[in-house]
Amino acid sequence: MRKVSFPYMGTSYIPFNKLLTALGNEVVLPPRPNAETISLGCKFAPEFACYPFKIVLGTYVQVLEAGADTLVSTGGVGPCRAGLYTTLQEKILKDLGYDFEMITLEPPGRHLKDLIESIKKLVNTRLSFRDYINIGRFVWKQLTLLDKAERLSHKVRPLEVKKGETTRIYKKCVDLVADAQNMTELSEVEREIELLYEGIDKKDFDPVKIGIVGEIYVLLEPSANLEIEETLGELGVYVERSMFLAGYTVSNAVMDLFHMAGERDIKKLALPYFKEMCGGHGRESVGNAVHFAKRGFDGLIQLSPFTCIPEIVAKSILPRVCEERGMGFLAITLDEQTGKEGVRTRLEAFVDLLAAKRKKAKLMQKSQLAKEMS
Amino acid sequence: MKIGIPRALAYYAYYPFIKTFFEKLGLEVVVSDETTKEIMDKGVEDAITDACVPVKLFHGHVKNIKDRVDYVFVPRLVSVNNEATFCPKFLGLPDMLECSVTDFKNMLEVRIDLKKKRLRLFMLCMSVARKFKKGFFTAYNAYFKALYSFKNYAHQFLQGGIPPLGIVAQRKNSPIRLGVVGYPYMLYDPFLSLDLIKKLINMGVYVVTPEMVPEKDKLKQAKKLKKTLFWTFSNSVVRTAYHFFEKRCVDGIIHITAFGCGPDFIVDKLMELEAKSRNMPYLTITLDEQTGQEGLNTRLEAFVDMLKIKRTKKEAALA
Numbered sequence A: 001m002r003k004v005s006f007p008y009m010g011t012s013y014i015p016f017n018k019l020l021t022a023l024g025n026e027v028v029l030p031p032r033p034n035a036e037t038i039s040l041g042c043k044f045a046p047e048f049a050c051y052p053f054k055i056v057l058g059t060y061v062q063v064l065e066a067g068a069d070t071l072v073s074t075g076g077v078g079p080c081r082a083g084l085y086t087t088l089q090e091k092i093l094k095d096l097g098y099d100f101e102m103i104t105l106e107p108p109g110r111h112l113k114d115l116i117e118s119i120k121k122l123v124n125t126r127l128s129f130r131d132y133i134n135i136g137r138f139v140w141k142q143l144t145l146l147d148k149a150e151r152l153s154h155k156v157r158p159l160e161v162k163k164g165e166t167t168r169i170y171k172k173c174v175d176l177v178a179d180a181q182n183m184t185e186l187s188e189v190e191r192e193i194e195l196l197y198e199g200i201d202k203k204d205f206d207p208v209k210i211g212i213v214g215e216i217y218v219l220l221e222p223s224a225n226l227e228i229e230e231t232l233g234e235l236g237v238y239v240e241r242s243m244f245l246a247g248y249t250v251s252n253a254v255m256d257l258f259h260m261a262g263e264r265d266i267k268k269l270a271l272p273y274f275k276e277m278c279g280g281h282g283r284e285s286v287g288n289a290v291h292f293a294k295r296g297f298d299g300l301i302q303l304s305p306f307t308c309i310p311e312i313v314a315k316s317i318l319p320r321v322c323e324e325r326g327m328g329f330l331a332i333t334l335d336e337q338t339g340k341e342g343v344r345t346r347l348e349a350f351v352d353l354l355a356a357k358r359k360k361a362k363l364m365q366k367s368q369l370a371k372e373m374s
Numbered sequence B: 001m002k003i004g005i006p007r008a009l010a011y012y013a014y015y016p017f018i019k020t021f022f023e024k025l026g027l028e029v030v031v032s033d034e035t036t037k038e039i040m041d042k043g044v045e046d047a048i049t050d051a052c053v054p055v056k057l058f059h060g061h062v063k064n065i066k067d068r069v070d071y072v073f074v075p076r077l078v079s080v081n082n083e084a085t086f087c088p089k090f091l092g093l094p095d096m097l098e099c100s101v102t103d104f105k106n107m108l109e110v111r112i113d114l115k116k117k118r119l120r121l122f123m124l125c126m127s128v129a130r131k132f133k134k135g136f137f138t139a140y141n142a143y144f145k146a147l148y149s150f151k152n153y154a155h156q157f158l159q160g161g162i163p164p165l166g167i168v169a170q171r172k173n174s175p176i177r178l179g180v181v182g183y184p185y186m187l188y189d190p191f192l193s194l195d196l197i198k199k200l201i202n203m204g205v206y207v208v209t210p211e212m213v214p215e216k217d218k219l220k221q222a223k224k225l226k227k228t229l230f231w232t233f234s235n236s237v238v239r240t241a242y243h244f245f246e247k248r249c250v251d252g253i254i255h256i257t258a259f260g261c262g263p264d265f266i267v268d269k270l271m272e273l274e275a276k277s278r279n280m281p282y283l284t285i286t287l288d289e290q291t292g293q294e295g296l297n298t299r300l301e302a303f304v305d306m307l308k309i310k311r312t313k314k315e316a317a318l319a
């Protein structure tokens, strides 16, 4: 039996695990990126590799050590490096003497045949057409539920009375989703998630709102972004992220298949500032920034891995976007040297600034109202 | 009407075309000064800190020229063939400039995307000509003159010259042949590359750069990689290196890369691994705005000496 493993990103390992097991593989679960992962990654990756590259490489070393013989990863087509990850990682790992097969899932639009070939390699059991449908439905449901649990946690965390409760509940929800065995159980879990969040004691106030944009991996993997959402939530901030797992899967796979440009309006929003698709998620970052501003967010945080090309381009544009629209802006660059405490201090200062700005705006409004009345 | 061309990035790859075209259109062409410390500093001032050196330098050249001309030509180089685009920073260059250089109002942005369309370049030139209210025949003439001048330029490279550095020919009987690979705007900017190529030539080395390897030899190497890289210049660099590996027509390879360059970490590692397995001496030199002459000289000398010793040993073994 194939022993399959894959990169760790957020909670995506849950549906991935289900999917690969259902297709008849043994899965070696990747560990959550930890200090060891990062130090392995840094040791074997070129110095200027972007942070996600290092983390993923470190993960690969760990799972290969744990006995995996097949690595699955998504390719993605340029113009950014993400799509080239695997080519280079494979070479580096082989050079280190590991023996394995690398299966890259290319987006279906351009390489449909390759994709089918790759998938065939991963199907190692007899399945009827019905089975496929069922597996597909189940995994999709898991994805959406995981996203839902996360969205709710963002909403509730700033309002929680007891610190840390939301995080605890969120973890519980993730476990529930992971443990569900069939569709009926998943539907039950869905209700339970809602109930759990409702059960949290909440304060009643209007929190400062911050939108987060940036490169997908550091956005979706909390250990790469030093749990920024948790930190912000506990500072009493409502956080919204521009990308979620399910959304990402859709735009990457389905849209690509039909050659639809995903997230059309987001791109349109970016147009006045950013006229070219430049790979990665640079343009989405700008478009989402405009979108957040339109919805009245107080601030914007951009997360980018060190030396990330598209985000560097975005970074030179974002300050202007935010200034024009009266939104605070903070850019955080992440790599193995970024410390959680340092980031925390910067976040605190940023949140204070936004809160002060808000107060000032309110006062202005009041005095204006008073003037008009008199 | 004066049109300014910043002496950076795309300039080094395509300037004969750009320059001839505008000149034949009847415009006065002003190229920004050769890179100096001052221009570099100006660029560093305005560009965002984590940009790579060549992009910062472009900012500097724009500032150097923008007040002296009516328009500054800023290409948005998207693609010149069907297989790849340029580095994302080329794609977003005008957008970055607009935001970083605050008082830059006279940008002539031209989007160059030649993918999948023949005659695209011709059409593009026509539309640029129209902007300046030039007639069809002037433009037609300018286009062909430009093309001719570019072909001539490419040809000079194949003859062993390096026109942007004013090198017409190299001594064929140099004891050492060295592949020097890197992007044109790194190799051919004497300030940025610390005049590395000339230094090597003075050490008695015959230098071969990617531009000096015929296009069809590079294409032959394309299949060697599982996946084509996404970036035109990177493809050219990697393929040149693979060509050297296969034909063994050089004694060693030097890769010149910029500090903070995104694509190069892949390019460099790919070549390094391949060089290792093929037993080819390989040296990476990373340049930034502060690289010192001294350190570089010693490293180059050591590398060349090593190659010379290797060579004598080999010859002794053969004799």
Ligand code: SF4
Binding pocket: A050, A051, A052, A053, A080, A081, A082, A083, A215, A279, A280, A281, A305, A307, A308, A309, A310, A311, B262
């Ligand atoms: S988007 Fe950024 S982090 Fe992702 S592969 Fe590209 S450069 Fe690396």
Ligand code: SF4
Binding pocket: A309, B052, B053, B054, B055, B087, B088, B089, B090, B183, B258, B260, B261, B262, B263, B264
């Ligand atoms: S290829 Fe490298 S050096 Fe060239 S613009 Fe892109 S990041 Fe900069």
